[in-house]
Each structure stands twice: as structure tokens, then as C-alpha cells.
Amino acid sequence: MVLADINESMLKMGREKLRNIGVIGNVEYVQANAEALPFPDNTFDCITISFGLRNVTDKDKALRSMYRVLKPGGRLLVLEFSKPIIEPLSKAYDAYSFHVLPRIGSLVANDADSYRYLAESIRMHPDQDTLKAMMQGCRIRKCRLLQSDGRGCGVASWL
Template sequence: MDRSVSDDTHFGFAEVRLDEKQGLVDEVFHKVASRYDLMNDLMSGGLHRAWKSAMTTAIGLPRGARRFDMLDVAGGTGDIAFRALKSGGPGVSVTVFDINQAMLDVGAARAAKRRLGDRVTFIQGNAEDLPFPDRSFDAVTIAFGIRNVPRIPVALKEMRRVLKPGGRLLVLEFSKVDVPGLAKVYDAFSFGVIPRLGQMVAGDGEPYRYLVESIRRFPDAETFAGMICDAGFEQVTATPMTGGVAALHVGFRI
């Protein structure tokens, strides 16, 4: 299946050049970094916590001392990393990778507070050009970040490249609501309430408006599963959550 990317893309619902999107996304996340968890609570009604718990379980983390190297892409604040370290055994280590330094600063501060500095590393960079050798990680995760990558097919191929054979990719992302009544309620909440809450809580509603619009631009679960297959992954599954508000995608490098 050919899912080629054009030179233009969407920033929310606005058309922007593909090479401009990353800077605009960086600006959004710089503004919300200190309140990122609150942002996710607002956008998901708190359900993101249950979805992330399900994702953490699906990683297949060893409970013993066996070494397990995990890469969490776009995970700057450390939320997924801390969950993995809590669930897995002492052999689990996590590299947190994010393009936004403000997000990484939040995560590093949280890691220091939890005294996890010896098990988690924070690195800045672009998901489309991962600075790691081939076959470096047992698992790669990305939660609510893939839709903000300008060239998603490129990033997916990079994630496959750095996975060890038998390793798994897990992508948690907002998706298309598949319950008609819920879809109307969710749209009304997303576009009518979330930007206003963002204005009240963070003093700026526009980043939240972009994040809502970016969700609507993201492919449905079946289409995105096809993109993961196109990147070379096998045994790809897509599991809708909460009526399709989000979906967990899993694929393996065989």
C-alpha cells in the first residue's frame, strides 16, 4: 500500500509546509511542558492513565534481573518510562527520547526526585533520525506522540531499525471514535471545552486547540495499522480503547 507523504501537511486543520511543522509542534509543547500531564487529563478525562497502564502491561517487561533495554520516543516527561521501571524488574532500563528540551527537562527533574537517574536516560533528538545503532532495543514505545511527527513513515522505519529481532513496537494514540453518540459528545467536549480549559489552566488555549485538531487529522486505527505494516513490522494488531477514543497498536520486528 502506497502511503506517500506530500510536501504539505496539516497543523491542526491548517495547511502548513511539511518542513515547518516540527517548529510549530515544538512551540506548542514548549508552552505546555510543565502542565503536560494535566493536559492529557483534560483531553482524555483522565482515561489516559488507564490506557498507559494497558500499554505498559503489553510491553512484556521481565520481572527478574534479565537485561531489557527500552526506548520511549516522544516521552520527554518520563511518564511511560517511570511506569515501565515500576512494573519491570531491576534489569529494565529506559532511554527517553524527545525533540523538545523543555519536556525532557521536566522528565529529568522527575527522575532525579524519584532517584531513578541510574536506570533512565534522557536524550534530545528527532524521531525521524534516531541516533542509535541498529538492533539496540528490546521494545520501542511512543504514547500520544506519533501524530505530531511530520514524516510518520520515516519515524516508523527508524523505530523498526533500532529494534532487536523479536522486539516489539507499541504505539498508543488518540484515534477515531466508533460509537456515533459518543462521537458527538466527544467532539463537543474537545472543541468547545478543552481550549477553554487550556486558557483557564495554562493561560493559553491555542496549544490545546492544535492538539485537539491534530487528533482529528490522525488516521483511524485500521489505516494506521497499515502504515505500521508498510514500515516492515509483522503481526500488527490494533486494539481500540474506550469506544475508539484511543487505540493501542503493537507490531513486531521478526
């Protein structure tokens, strides 16, 4: 298993979390940019990215890089926040994300800015159909979107 992140602090946090649940061996930690993964072609059976694709500057480049290192028939799983697809929830979600969440972040973590960034990064991330088209443009086929329940979080599965 390889745990990769561009941010050294996130790698340390991931290492610590794995140690806390008893996962110590057979894990390689690599500081890497998703847009230029430092692995040979056809290396991985499965690649997952959770709540990270929306933070990547050039999503197309990152998707091409992931596809390159994925073995033929391998699977790419993307878990990401997305905009709610149910209109009444969308307005409530925006109000919560841009007004309530930063206040909670300020009270709980003394960090409203990170929670404002979270809301803005979700808003700027491509919607499900656009992301699917981006994936297909990177030669990734058999796209399947699994929207959790319309509230704004889902899994995208591609082969």
C-alpha cells in the first residue's frame, strides 16, 4: 500500500492514524503531487483519493497521472463533496456551508478561514456530470457515480 500526499503534514497524520489502528508494515509514504505521480506506468490495482481532488490545481492533469499509474482493468475511486442535486437542499446547504460552518469552525477549532475555504472549494469543484466528462476525456471508461442521497457527498467509481 502506498500513501501519497503533496503535504508532508498530511502524510504524518496518515501515518499516525494507521499506527493507531495497528497498521504498521507494508505501507510506503510518498510525498507527491497528484498531477505528476512518481510511479511507473501500470503500477496500481486501485487508486483512491478522498476529499482531495477538489484541492488539485489541474484536475485533468491529475486524472491523467492517476490513469497512467493504474493497471489495465484497475479501479479509481474518488470520494468527494459535491453540490447537492436536490434544489431545496442546495439552498440550505449553501447557507449552512457559507454561514454556519465557518462559525462552528471558529468556535470549535478557532479557525473560521479553513471552513470558509472548505465551502468555497466544494463550490468550485466540478459537478458530477462535468467530473464524469473529465474522467472520460482522460480515457477512463465505465464511469459510475454514486451520489449518497442528494445531500452533497458521493463516490465516483471508474475503471
